Amino acid sequence: MSKHSSYSKRIIGQAGIVSWGQLFFSHPTLAGLELPYFDIEAPQPGPKLAIIAGMHPNEVSAMEAALRLKNYFADQLVHGSVSILPVLNMPGLYLHSEFVCPEDNKNINFLSPGDPQGSFSEVLIDSVLNSWAKEAAVFIDLHGGDLREDVAKFVMCQQIGDGEFDNITRSLAHQFDADAIVEFAVDQTNNRGRATNELPWLGRHAVMSEGGANGILDEENIQFHFNGVANIARQLGLTQGAKQIRTRRNIVVDNFDKIEAPVSGRWYLDIAAGEQVSRGQRLGVIKNLYGEWVADIIAPFSGLILMIVNHNIINQGEWLISLAPTPAGSLE
Structure with missing residues (x-):
């Protein structure tokens, strides 16, 4: 067996330049795994775009965007090819697994570039990145x-x-x-293991988008993912026509830190995702099961709230907030 798992396909449908079916990997650890896929092949040569979603299978807006992109490229692709895996974490899909793959209870998102000698999730991401997406000019990972x-x-x-x-x-x-x-800055070490962090060090372009909430299908977030990928395709010359105009803040930051719960209890947020906060600002409060104050969660630096846990019940040591230092902020 080669270092990286090979793959095969079972085509179950074809319409015009689009084919779809089931993807299989040869690695014995992945025996029995069937991933839905779409391939869109333009009549003219050009770059290949590889798109995945459903690494976390409750992130449905990202997965819906991947489905809609199949239809978009079926109509608009004029050069190159697009390959889409709309649900990567199939073992967790109908279990509504949060963050991890139930085959080994690992978070695939932090295992890149993978390990062909590792556990299920490590072999899976290795097979996806180093076999299925190996020839892609750009790898796009949709989340949220x-x-x-x-x-x-x-x-x-x-x-x-x-x-x-x-x-x-x-x-x-x-x-x-x-x-x-x-x-992400060249010398950052606290955010590693995502495909978007690791592929560039191997000379491969990758981006990862985040947008969504609570496993809810949301049109605004679907369009966020969809339009970003469509714009990349236009930039690569795969499609033609005008790009979507940007209207949001598009604040550039170079890292983010996680704020964790110091104790277990009830979690009451003072802030929302996307909000800018100041150093020393209270971000939320933790109370005990009797509703009594236990701890305030304070912003350690000024920054932008990227992600929040908005469930009321939280555990000690659990991630609560991802905070990105803005240019005026510091990691004091």
């Missing part, structure tokens, strides 16, 4: 809004210190109309 979280509309990309390469990556990320664009 698990059952207990609310996520601002933002997009991530990783800088590696190569000016020309980084300019292309940034330009791809800026095709999304976002509340924030996280251009």
Whole structure:
């Protein structure tokens, strides 16, 4: 067996330039896994675009955007090809699994670039990135809004210190109309393991979008993902026509930190996803089961709220808020 798993397809339908069916990987760890896929092949040559969604299978707005993009490219693709995996975490789909793949209880999102000798999730992301998407000019990972979280509309990309390469990556990320664009700094170490963090170090362009809340299908978030990918396709020359105009703030930041719960209890938020906060501002309060005050959660620096847990019941050590320092802020 080669270092990376090979894959095969069972076509179950075809209409015009679109085919769809089931994707299988040869690795024995992935035996029995069937992933739905779409391939759209233009009549003229050009770059390949690889799109995945459903790494976290409650993030339904991102998955719906992937489905709609299939129809869009069926009508609009004039050069190159687009391959779409609309549901990556199939083992967790009907279990409504939060964050993890139930085969090994690991979060696929932090396992890139994968490991062909690892557990199920590590083998899966290795097979996707290093086999299925190997020839893609750009890899796009659509996310946002698990059952207990609310996520601002933002997009991530990783800088590696190569000016020309980084300019292309940034330009791809800026095709999304976002509340924030996280251009991860070259030397950051606290946000690693996402495909968008790791592929650039291998010379491959990747972006990741976040937008959604609480496993709810939401048209505004669907369009956020859809329009960003459509704009990237236009930039790559896969499609023609005007790009969607950006109207949101598109604040550029270079990292974000997680704020965790110091104790278990009831969680009452003072802020919302997408809101800008000041150092020392109260972000929420934790109370005990009797409704008595236990702790205030205070902003350690000025920044932008990217993600929040908005479920009332939280556990000690659990992630509550992702906060990105804005240019005027500091990580004091």
